[in-house]
Amino acid sequence: KAGVTQTPRYLIKTRGQQVTLSCSPISGHRSVSWYQQTPGQGLQFLFEYFSETQRNKGNFPGRFSGRQFSNSRSEMNVSTLELGDSALYLCASSEGTGLENQPQHFGDGTRLSIL
Amino acid sequence: AQKVTQAQTEISVVEKEDVTLDCVYETRDTTYYLFWYKQPPSGELVFLIRRNSFDEQNEISGRYSWNFQKSTSSFNFTITASQVVDSAVYFCALSESIIQGAQKLVFGQGTRLTINP
Numbered sequence: 001k002a003g004v005t006q007t008p009r010y011l012i013k014t015r016g017q018q019v020t021l022s023c024s025p026i027s028g029h030r031s032v033s034w035y036q037q038t039p040g041q042g043l044q045f046l047f048e049y050f051s052e053t054q055r056n057k058g059n060f061p062g063r064f065s066g067r068q069f070s071n072s073r074s075e076m077n078v079s080t081l082e083l084g085d086s087a088l089y090l091c092a093s094s095e096g097t098g099l100e101n102q103p104q105h106f107g108d109g110t111r112l113s114i115l
Numbered sequence: 116a117q118k119v120t121q122a123q124t125e126i127s128v129v130e131k132e133d134v135t136l137d138c139v140y141e142t143r144d145t146t147y148y149l150f151w152y153k154q155p156p157s158g159e160l161v162f163l164i165r166r167n168s169f170d171e172q173n174e175i176s177g178r179y180s181w182n183f184q185k186s187t188s189s190f191n192f193t194i195t196a197s198q199v200v201d202s203a204v205y206f207c208a209l210s211e212s213i214i215q216g217a218q219k220l221v222f223g224q225g226t227r228l229t230i231n232p
Binding site: 033 | 150152157158159160161162165206208218219220221222223224225
């Protein structure tokens with residue numbers, strides 16, 4: 001089975017621009033979650049999507065948004081980029097159903113640098 | 116609020132030594148899940164283990180073992196006979212079941228483990 005695929009791997013943007021990151025989950029996984037990793041704040045939960053609906057959201061401003069398509073692929077968008085948005089953005093997928101929290105499987109991440 | 120604390124920021128040992136990574140968590144829920152992930156330099160988080168709050172049995176997988184103690188809210192991870200390939204950042208994480216199947220992982224700050232030859 002192919003793992004979680006994130007594109008692009010690296011991205012350089014300038015302040016004020018917007019960016020879209022893409023994530024393809026493991027085949028059969030319907031839940032996709034996004035996390036931001038920075039040296040200062042560590043790993044922080046952004047949001048989770050399941051069956052094209054946002055099911056859970058972290059404490060990030062509205063500039064951070066996402067969506068999920070019918071094939072479970074997901075995109076996240078960050079508008080009006082700020083220097084503090086420089087981070088490694090990780091996508092994770094899981095089956096997303098059932099009583100037990102299934103483990104999330106992570107992609108390699110997209111490293112976003114803001115100049 | 117949920118919180119995970121990994122007090123050890125960095126650990127450095129010589130190959131073949133045993134090493135224990137500490138994890139302490141806080142939660143008000145009675146049903147929750149604990150995880151350990153490994154992050155090698157490539158950046159990908161690799162799932163190691165999941166434990167639910169009702170299962171306090173320790174687990175061993177090869178050179179890896181985990182000790183879950185609800186009484187002290189700890190979920191420690193031990194690597195026996197460490198190897199250079201074990202060098203990575205290790206994260207402990209907590210998840211409460213908000214909606215059936217939904218997850219929101221709260222991570223500790225991570226412990227950078229360096230195994231020297």
